[in-house]
Amino acid sequence: MKRKHMAAVAAAGLVLASLAGCSSGNKAPETKQETAQAEAATTTAEAQADAASGGKKYVIGLAMNTQTNPFFVDVKDGVQKAADELGVELYITDAQDDPAIQMKDVENLITKKPDCIIIDTCDSDAIVSSIEACNEAGIPVLTMDREASGGEVVSHIGYDAIKSGKLAGQYLVDTLGGKGNIVEIQGIMGTNVAQSRSQGFNEVISQNPDMKIVACQVADFDRSKGMSVMENILQANDHIDGLYAANDEMLLGALEAIEAAGRLDEITMIGCDAIDDTIEAIKVGKVEATIAEPPFFLGKAIMNSAYNYLQGKDVDKYVILDNELVTADNVNELVTKE
Structure with missing residues (x-):
């Protein structure tokens, strides 16, 4: 750790543990909470058993928001891995982080x-309008990571974004001893994920x-915008103690700028x-x-849910x-892929 805040960090585990049960809670009666690895493994086992019994071969459309961000490359790889295990044929599109392109992508998928x-x-x-078009066409929709504001969705799988922000905020509070100048770098604020991470952090x-x-x-x-x-x-700002970037790509861009400025310590x-780069x-x-x-x-979990629904x-x-x-204390035990 670059800063000398070890006394404050000593209590961090207890405080952060108290956040472990936090959830957005707005749909609690219909919400299941699970570890990502357990959810992917459980649903894979169930779905593979059905696939092995000679069930129908399904065709599923996957409308990705981007394939340049490493996070979403890994999401797609997880979907593909589960699809291969289940014998599912995938149609994959890439919206290049452009909502207008994604609308056209979904239109094209509907025609298939x-x-x-x-x-x-x-x-x-x-x-929302794309989901409603799927609804009208009688094609079930599942969403992942970022929620949609409307339309009929069979299931949504994602991480607790408010909890993420709270964990990050509490880490800085504990590490800096409850005082300091903080920088927050936010994501795409048209997404519920960016909004919720910021909300949790600021709370x-x-x-x-x-x-x-x-x-x-x-x-x-x-990443490049994070650096800029x-x-x-x-x-x-001549005095900055802590930085929270709402995803690792922005963090890594910011890291480049901080290193270049000689302010890493x-x-x-x-x-x-x-x-991987952040790890x-x-x-x-x-x-x-x-x-x-x-x-x-x-990615694996959403594909398995889609299969089970079908x-x-x-x-x-x-x-x-x-x-x-994840810190230096537990980074070597982290499992992020199969």
């Missing part, structure tokens, strides 16, 4: 008449009057997602922490996958 469509949304509001920081957010800017979950935003923040950093940065001591939300297991089985309306704080 798949058994269902899985959507990883670019924008929670913009995707914790606001309870600590000696923690001051000196800069809060949007970098759209993008952080460069500007560094120029405008000054700033305690935490991100979210636990992608390596934690191991070598450049980054203190991230929040693990393994995308590979998210098999006529009951699926949970909401599945909230658990996330966890």
Whole structure:
């Protein structure tokens, strides 16, 4: 750890443990909470047993929001792995983080008449009309990671974004001893994930009057934008103690800017997602922490839910996958892929 805050960190495990049960809670009666790896493994075992019995071969559309962000590359790989195990044919599209392109992608998928469509949304509001078009066409829809604001969805699987923000905020509070100048870099604010992570983070920081957010800017979950935003923040602020970036791509971009400015020893950093580059940065001591939300297991879980639904089985309306704080203390035990 770059900063000398070990006394404050000693109590962090207890405080962070108290957040482990936090959930957005807005759909609790229909919500199942599970670890990502357990959810993916359980549903795979059930679905593979059905597939082995010679059931129907399904065709499923997968409307990805992007395939340039490593998190979503791993999501797609998880979906593909489960599809291969189940004998499912996939039609995959890439919206390049553009809601307009994703609308066209879903339109094109509808014309192929798949058994269902899985959507990883670019924008929670913009995707509603596409989901409604699927509803009208009689094609079931499942969503993952980012929720849609409307339309009829069979099931949504994602991580507890509010909890992620709270874990990050509490980590900085504990590590910095409850005081310091903080920077927040936000994601695509048209998504519920970005909104909820920021909400959870600010709920914790606001309870600590000696923690001051000196800069809060949007970098759209993008590494290059994260670097550019952080460069500007560094120029405008001579004293920064902590940084929370709402995903690891933005964190890694910010890290480049911080290293170039020679201020690596000054700033305690935490991100979210636990992608490979961030895990390596934690191991070598450049980054203190991230929040693990393994995308590979998210992808497997959503494909298995889609398969089970098509098999006529009951699926949970909401599945909230658990996330966890990752630091140098537990990074070597982290499992993010098969």
